[in-house]
Amino acid sequence: MSRTWIKWSLSFLTLLAMPAFASGQPDSSELVVKIRAGKSIFRSMPFSGSGIIFRSGRNNDEAFVLTSEHVVIHARNSYRHTIENRTFGQNTAQVAAVDWGVGLALLKVSLPKELVKTLPGREIFSQGAPERGASVKVAGFPHETTNLIETRGQIIDPQSARHAIPLLNSMIEVLGAHGEFGMSGGPVFSDAGDSVIGVLSHQYLEMTPGGRSRVHESRTGGTAQNHLLVISSDAANAFMTRYFSNRDGFRAAFVRDPDAQFAGKDAVISGELRFELIASQSSGEIGIGGGDVVGVGGGDVVGIGGASESSTSPVVLVERSRNTKAFSSAWNIPGRQKWFRSMSGRLMKGGSVKLPYFIEKMSDSQSRRIGFNDLPRFVRLLTTQSLRLITFGERSSESAEQARIRKAGEALAALVMQIHANAPTDALAPALSLLDSLMVLSDAARSSDANELLDPEAIRALEQDAGWDLLFFLQFERTVELMKATVELRQIAQNQ
Structure with missing residues (x-):
C-alpha cells in the first residue's frame, strides 16, 4: 500500500468528518461546545459552561472559543480546560485571554487545519445593537x-x-x-x-x-x-x-485570583492590587434600583436609623498582589492613579487596607456615603469619577496631627449619634440631611485620607445649613457641642 494512497485516504476521511456548515449556514449544534475546567482532566472538573467555536488568528487558521469569564479558571498553568461536542469530540484548550471586567474569555483550541477551515470566522459576530422585540x-x-x-x-x-x-x-x-x-x-x-x-x-x-x-x-x-x-x-x-491586535501585549483590566476562584471566593487582581470581598451576601444577589446609600435615614439607608453597616456594606480587603505573571495588568482605571500610588506605598510593606464605602459630593454642603455589597458594584463605583473612596489604614505610624483629626472626628460622630438617639425621628426629619453630612465629615476625619478629604470651604458651607436652627431648638446644649466640633475640624483643615 503506497504512502500516497494512505495520505489521500486520510484526507478523504477528514473531509467526511467536517461539519455540515462548511458549505452553508452554520448549525448551532456544531458551533456550540461544552467547556470544563479543573485541576486535572483525569479528575473531576467542577467548572463547566458553554461557548462558541470560530476561527481567527494571524492567518485566520486558528480555532478559538468565546465564552463567559467565570466559566474558565483565570490561569494558564496549574489548571486544565477542555471543550467538546458531538462534532469535534473532546479537545484540550488553553486560556488565551480573559477579563473579569467585561465578563468574557477566549480559549485557544488545537484542531487539524482542515477542520479549522470549516469554522466560521469572526464575521459571525454581528455589529451594532439588535432590535428591540427581535x-x-x-x-x-x-x-x-x-x-x-x-x-x-x-x-x-x-x-x-x-x-x-x-x-x-x-x-x-x-x-x-x-x-x-x-x-x-x-x-x-x-x-x-x-x-x-x-x-x-x-x-x-x-x-x-x-x-x-x-x-x-x-x-x-x-x-x-x-x-x-x-x-x-x-x-x-x-x-x-x-x-488579536496585540496578543503579546494584551492586558486585562481585572482578572480573578485563580486559587481563590477555584475555592469559591471572590477576589480579583488589577496590576499589583488584589481586591478580596471578605463579607458577602449569601444569596449572591445584587440590588438594581432603589437606595444603596449608607448614611442617615430609613429605608435602604444604613447608618443612623438604619441597619448595621456591616450587614449591607461589607469590607473589601486590598493587599499587594503576589501574582506577577502576564495576566496581571497595569493599573489603567482613569482618574485613579493618585489613589493607586497612595495605596501602593502602604501595601508595599505587606499590609492591607479596608475599603468600607465611597463618598459622593452632591453640593458644597451635602455629601453621602455609598456602600457596596459585591465586587462588581465596588469596581463600578471605583471607576466613577465623581466618587471618592474612603480607606482605613494602619495607625501605627499616626502622627500627632493625624491623631488630633481622628479624635475630633470621633467626637463629632458621637455627638451626632447622641442627638439622633434623644430626639424623635419625625421631629428630626428636616435636619437629617445635615446629620448625614456631619457623619460623612466625621468619616473623612477618621479615615487615613483625612488630610486630602477635609475641605475647609465645604465645612464652612455646612455650618450655614438651615438644619442647625432645628437642632438648637430640640437639643441646645448638645448642638452647641456639635457646632464646636464642626468648627474645630474646619480650623484643623485650614491649618494643614
Missing part, C-alpha cells in the same frame, strides 16, 4: 449533561443598564428563552441563526412583585431562569480586537 435563539449545555439545549426568546431591552458586569455600559435583556447553570457562555443567535448577537452571561434578572428587580449570579445547578442577561457582540468584538 426573536433570538439561546444555545448551551446544562451543567450535568452533554445534550445541547436550544430555545427561543425575545429581546426586551437591547441596551439595558440592569446588570453587574462592572466595565460594560450595557447588556441585552432576553425574555422567554431557557437558561440554566452550565449554559452561560453559550452563544445567542439571531432568529435566522446566521449570526451571533451576544454571549449568555452567568447573571439573570429576578422580578419581585411590588419590589425592585435583582441581578442574580447562577452558582448552583438545576434552576431554570427565563429573564436572561446577554453580553452584546459589540462588547465581544471589542474584547477580541484588543486580544
